[in-house]
Amino acid sequence: MLTKIGEMKDQRKRPQKKTLGIVLGVLIMALTRLGSLNCLEQIGRTKLLKRMTEEEPASADTVGRTMSLLNNDDLRRINRDIYSRMKRNKALKPMVENMFVLIIDGHETTASYKRRCRECLERKMETKEGEKTQYYHRNVIGMLKCRDFTIVLDVEEQRKGEDEVAAATRLLKRIIRNYPKAFKVIIADGLYARGKFFKFAIRQKKEVIAVLKDERRELMQDAKGLFEGRKPDHVYKEKRREVKCWDMEEFETWETLGRKVRVVRTIEETTVTRQNGKREEINRSEWYWVSTITRERLGTEELVKLGHSRWAIENNGFNELVTYWRADHVYKHNQSAINAFWLIIMIAYNLFHAFIRLNIKPQLRERHTKLYFLLKITAELFFNEGNLNIDSP
Secondary structure, eight states: OHHHHHTOOBOOSSOSSOHHHHHHHHHHHHHTTOOSHHHHHHHTTSHHHHHHHSSOOOOHHHHHHHHHTBOHHHHHHHHHHHHHHHHHTTOOOOSBTTBOEEEEEEEEEEEESSOOOTTOEEEEEEETTEEEEEEEEEEEEEEEEOSSOEEEEEEEEOOTTOOHHHHHHHHHHHHHHHSTTSOSEEEEOGGGOOHHHHHHHHHTTOEEEEEOOOTTOHHHHHHHHHHTTOOOSEEEEETTEEEEEEEEEEEOOOTTTTSOEEEEEEEEEEEEEETTTTEEEEEEEEEEEEESSOTTTSOHHHHHHHHHGGGHIIIIIIIHHHHTTOTTOOSSSSHHHHHHHHHHHHHHHHHHHHHHHHHSOHHHHHHSOHHHHHHHHHHHHHHTTTOOOTTOO
C-alpha cells in the first residue's frame, strides 16, 4: 500500500511537500481519529510521521489544498487492492445462499446557511427569521455486506440538478467496473424502487431488493389487495421476534419496469421488556419489499434477512464512520477534497476492520469493544513510535 501511495501525484505546480507524506499523514489522522488538520499539524512534529516521510510535516493549509488536487481514482485503487487481498485470503464470506450484497444509500455530510462552495447543493428552509437558503453536501456510499463484517467500496457526491438515485447510478457504474464480481445483489431503500434504476441493474446482470413503501404505487396497492385475508406463506422465529411472511411472484402491475417482479410482505412482532424487566410489550412492524430475485433462487426467509441487512449501512456504515471516524468533519470545503477525505477514511475503516478480524484472536475481540482497539492503535502509534503491538492484554 505504501508503494501505491508513493506513486500518487497531485496537481500542485511547484510542490514543496511530497504527496506521500501528506496522504500518509491524513491516513494516520483517520486511524487515530484526530479529527482536524490542526491536530495533524501538531502530531506531524512527532518521530512517527517524520520517520515515515523523511521530511518536515506540511501545514494544515497545504494538506487541505493538496487533498483538493488529488486524483481520487488513485485512492480508489488502493481501496480496491485492500478488497483484493482480503478476497485472496478468503476472508470474505457471503451472507446467504452464496450471495454477496451491495448496500447503497445516501448521506448528508454537511449543511450551513453561511458556509458554501461552488459545488454546494441549495434548498430553501423556513426559519424564525423567515425563508433562508441552506447550502449542503450529500453523497452516496456503496458498502459490501459480508457475513462477519462490512467493507466500504466507494463514495460519489450528489451534484446540482440531480437526485440521490442519479448519483447512486453513477456510483454503481464505477463500482461494477472496479469490482465486477464482488456482489450479485443490490439492496436499497424505497427511494430506489424506480423502473429506471431496476432496468439499469438488470442490464448489469445484478439483482435488486428494495423497500416498497409508496402508497400511490399500483404495485403496492395490488400487493396489499392480494395479501389481505391470506394466511402467511412462511413463519419463523428469531430470538424474541416472530416474523410472518407473505411471498408472491409474477406481479405485472409495475408498468414502468416492463417485467414481472416479486413482492414480499412481513409482519414482525418483537417482545421487548420495559421498566427493569417488570413489564413486556410487543412491538409490531410491517414491511414490503420488491425484488427481481425468484423464490427458486432465494427463499423467503433469506430475502427478508437480506432486506433487513440494509440497516448495516446505517449502523456499521454512516453511524460508525461519523461517530468514530469523524467522516462528516469538513476538513476542506471543496467537493474534490471532501471526497478525498472520505476515501481515505474508508481506507482506514477497511484496514482497521480487516486487522482486528484477521489478526486478533476471537477471545480478545469478544473481550473488548472496537473503540478499545482504536484507542490501543493510537497509543501504540504515538507512544511506542509506530511499533504496533495490539495483541498485548
